[in-house]
Amino acid sequence: MTTFFQQVIYDFGRLIIFFWNTKGQDYIKESLSSMHSTDQLPCAIIFQSARGFGKKTLAIDFARMINCEEPEKSINHSCDSCVRVESMTHPDLVIIDTTSKCSDTSCRSCKSSKSISIKNCVISELIISKAKYKPFMSKKRVVIIDEADNLTNISEESLLKTLEEENDHLIVIILLKDLSKIQETIISRCQTWKLEKLTKKDLKLYLEEMYPENKKQVTDILSFGETSIGEAIEMINHPIILESKKGAVKKIINMLDTTMFEKLKYSKELSILFRKDRELVMQEINLWKNLFRELLVYEPSRESSEITVLIEDLYKKMSKLKVQSNLKKVIKIENSLARNANPLLALDNLLVSLEV
Ligand SMILES: [Zn+2]
Ligand SMILES: [Zn+2]
Known part of the structure; x- marks a missing residue:
């Protein structure tokens, strides 16, 4: 039985209370918790819904859960990892969206302000080139791709290659409004969850x-x-x-x-x-x-x-x-x-x- 804010997980007999910032979506939260506590996390996951349903909050909650160091105390978000996730300073959490730019200041595709797409240079730099290294401080590196409806074809191809390599240290969370905006081959590599509208x-x-x-x-x-x-x-x-x-x-x-x-x-x-x-x-x-x-x-x-x-x-x-x-x-x-x-x-x- 879950209350609105808490999720109780039994992890090898320990009682763990996880504090979700996400409101509602109890079924998804329960499933994510149970996959996490039984160590059965997928390498890639899609959260799909219209705007405003809380995809990003859910993804950040999930990122916090995956790397929490003291789950017994996570109701206070007090461990180093949780604090860093909350303040967006966690070295193993990357959030990519259409405003993300690569580090090359002369990069042409990043310079053009008109483009509202998720650029391939960003995917290459923030996901692909880091995928081969272990995370800095946590169990997993978490990459959240927000507004993934706007991945370019080339970005999708690069992303697909990374997903095909199934990497134990990496979990990619794709946030999407419309499933038809992304290649079937990517969807087939992800576990897909559709967020429900709150009553x-x-x-x-x-x-x-x-x-x-x-x-x-x-x-x-x-x-x-x-x-x-x-x-x-x-x-x-x-x-x-x-x-x-x-x-x-x-x-x-x-x-x-x-x-x-x-x-x-x-x-x-x-x-x-x-x-x-x-x-x-x-x-x-x-x-x-x-x-x-x-x-x-x-x-x-x-x-x-x-x-x-x-x-x-x-x-x-x-x-x-x-x-x-x-x-x-x-x-x-x-x-x-x-x-x-x-x-x-x-x-x-x-x-x-x-x-x-
Ligand atoms: Zn924590
Ligand atoms: Zn660039």
Whole structure:
């Protein structure tokens, strides 16, 4: 039985409590612990999920577990290895992402700032050339490849060669949004874990525990629906992001009840934006979708915030049938925009047909 923060491992009769910074993902945490305590760690592992599910936190937790020197005390992260992992100064832990550069100051691919890829020179320098040496202070050298969706073809080839050499001192952790972005041959050499999205109930519990001072913000964030823990933490740490999301939600709620003139003006703005930044408009459509989904499962609660007051108001006004029909319309427009429908026509249609 695991609690939210602790994982109990029986290691040759010793009772070990491991402190995970990762919230949720109990099944993966239990499996990793058990592989570790029975010495059956794979050479390469993939953590796959959308953005904000906690892949990187999980990978760093795992790195800490693998090299912890005093697992009995690891609840305090107090051994030298754990302290170094936490402060990102562990000589045997390397994290690579699209911003990583090699040590050659004249390297052309690292100099070009436009490229958002994981470069082959970085893979060669930080993984391949070190793989033959033993780790400096720990049992294993841990390499975390973040944003691995952006490995170039050549980087993938180099990585594959290293994985094929199965090295006892090295474990490669690949963090990926989309499995189809990486060669099958790499996937076949890795153990793959898919992170689960937290339920709203768990998300609420964790956020309230982590941010007891930020009750109002947490209530607002939960009212948006469909938020990952990473996005929630980002919004609490960067009030400007939370405010802009609140602004967007307020705007669409107001839009439901405004004049035809305002609705058409808004849809024109969106369609102009669509030509410049399609992704932003799709995010806005997603807000509509989440709003109606929230209304379908809405339960009045004791905690109220600026946004929940607006949602509660809508909930009282709008019948469930209307909410369902609005949701269907939004999904239909979302699909037709994805299939390259004329954005102005599609958005006009949507705005005019939504009913309160
Ligand atoms: Zn430790
Ligand atoms: Zn380079």
